[in-house]
Amino acid sequence: MAELSFPLPDLGEGLIEATVLEWLVAPGDQVERNQPLVEVETTKSAVELPSPQAGKVVRIHGGPGEKINVGEPLIVFEVPDDTAGIVGTVPKEEAPKRRVRLSAVLDED
Amino acid sequence: MSSPTLESGTATTAAATVTMSMQQALNRALDEVLAENPKAVIFGEDCGRLGGVFRITDGLQARHGAQRVFDTPLAESGILGMSVGLAMAGFHPIPEVQFDGFAYPAINQIVCQIARMNYRSRGTLPMPITLRVPSFGGIRAPEHHGESLEALFAHVPGLKVVSPSNPHEAYHLLKHAATRPDPVIFMEPKSRYWQKGEVDIANPGSPEGAKVMREGRHLTLVAWGAMVARCLQVAELAAEDGIEIEVLDLRWLKPIDAAALAASVGKTRRAVVVHEAPLTSGLGAEVAQLITQACFDTLKAPVERVTGFDVPYPSGDLEDEYIPNIDRILFGIQRVLEYKRG
Numbered sequence: 001m002a003e004l005s006f007p008l009p010d011l012g013e014g015l016i017e018a019t020v021l022e023w024l025v026a027p028g029d030q031v032e033r034n035q036p037l038v039e040v041e042t043t044k045s046a047v048e049l050p051s052p053q054a055g056k057v058v059r060i061h062g063g064p065g066e067k068i069n070v071g072e073p074l075i076v077f078e079v080p081d082d083t084a085g086i087v088g089t090v091p092k093e094e095a096p097k098r099r100v101r102l103s104a105v106l107d108e109d
Numbered sequence: 110m111s112s113p114t115l116e117s118g119t120a121t122t123a124a125a126t127v128t129m130s131m132q133q134a135l136n137r138a139l140d141e142v143l144a145e146n147p148k149a150v151i152f153g154e155d156c157g158r159l160g161g162v163f164r165i166t167d168g169l170q171a172r173h174g175a176q177r178v179f180d181t182p183l184a185e186s187g188i189l190g191m192s193v194g195l196a197m198a199g200f201h202p203i204p205e206v207q208f209d210g211f212a213y214p215a216i217n218q219i220v221c222q223i224a225r226m227n228y229r230s231r232g233t234l235p236m237p238i239t240l241r242v243p244s245f246g247g248i249r250a251p252e253h254h255g256e257s258l259e260a261l262f263a264h265v266p267g268l269k270v271v272s273p274s275n276p277h278e279a280y281h282l283l284k285h286a287a288t289r290p291d292p293v294i295f296m297e298p299k300s301r302y303w304q305k306g307e308v309d310i311a312n313p314g315s316p317e318g319a320k321v322m323r324e325g326r327h328l329t330l331v332a333w334g335a336m337v338a339r340c341l342q343v344a345e346l347a348a349e350d351g352i353e354i355e356v357l358d359l360r361w362l363k364p365i366d367a368a369a370l371a372a373s374v375g376k377t378r379r380a381v382v383v384h385e386a387p388l389t390s391g392l393g394a395e396v397a398q399l400i401t402q403a404c405f406d407t408l409k410a411p412v413e414r415v416t417g418f419d420v421p422y423p424s425g426d427l428e429d430e431y432i433p434n435i436d437r438i439l440f441g442i443q444r445v446l447e448y449k450r451g
Contacts, residue, residue, distance in 0.1 A: 002167075088254060091247050091300050096342040096343075096346060096435055100435075100436045102352050103447075104327075104443075
């Protein structure tokens, strides 16, 4: 298993920080992609941040009321080592299937 | 990920065989190359901090420093242009082009500089560059992420081209390529990155030429990269029908091991070459000609080619229809088996 850190993204128009309002997940939780992770407040609005990926939550950074700067760690996931790269999916290893059978009269000269 | 063993001259070769994925095999090979050659440097898009989009350079920056493993701007022409300068200055660059289709913006540097500099400078400026290119299809990725450029590279004098088919080959061929004085295009079959296999660390076997992966007497399947595993499956199925197939992993696509083709097909007298790249002017034509040249008198049938189609590489949903599948390869074999001289 590998750890993957997700930093607080720029939530729009050059904001530099956000305040954690409420965590919606806890360490140990298995989360799905796009599942709401945390509610944060910026100088513009309060927003829920969706998870960028599926994985198990290892650590969360910042309790309610604490400020996090854009680019600093927000949450750390545990992901399997064999997940695909950023592009594409891991091909499934399947038992070979066939519809064609071979037939031949082989003269063994 | 296991750390490399670097003690030389150890008496025992215990646990010399390790089971790992091709990802891990490549990562370990690069780790060892960096440790063994102080002039080796690795760079490319996301190769540094992230460890590569396929994790091939994972942990290398932390272990060897940001001077030797680093990120580049998103500019392939610059990645390869910088490789030329570093090679001139005595380094051994190991650049990565993140995906096959991203090599196109760098073609000028590869063809006009890297391939020719040694020749142009009468041997005073060799280009020991190992260009890693995650290649071929099979991972349901978008455009530019599933292409097979071997024929393009093989056509350029001055370049060598190699593609491993399993973790053992990946580990040893990359270590070999990264010690060559010549530019080598190292095509990694990305659909095979995650499959595990045994790597015999101490016994590489010959790093040159082709390799027989399964012996047979009725027909030779010639393949490279990800198609080798598929051809081995086909050989297994053909055996159920009483047809014994030899699978030859070409490995080096430039230079091609003509002697190995002659030896195998000289024995089996029938051949099918399989590749993902489009048919027309694909490397299958070169392979067919080399076989025909050597085995014309004893061939039982014209060499068949089972390949991708003459279309731009399709989107992920259509990939299974494009890449030679088991049935298409079996049909190719059947055409050869039932050929009658007119």
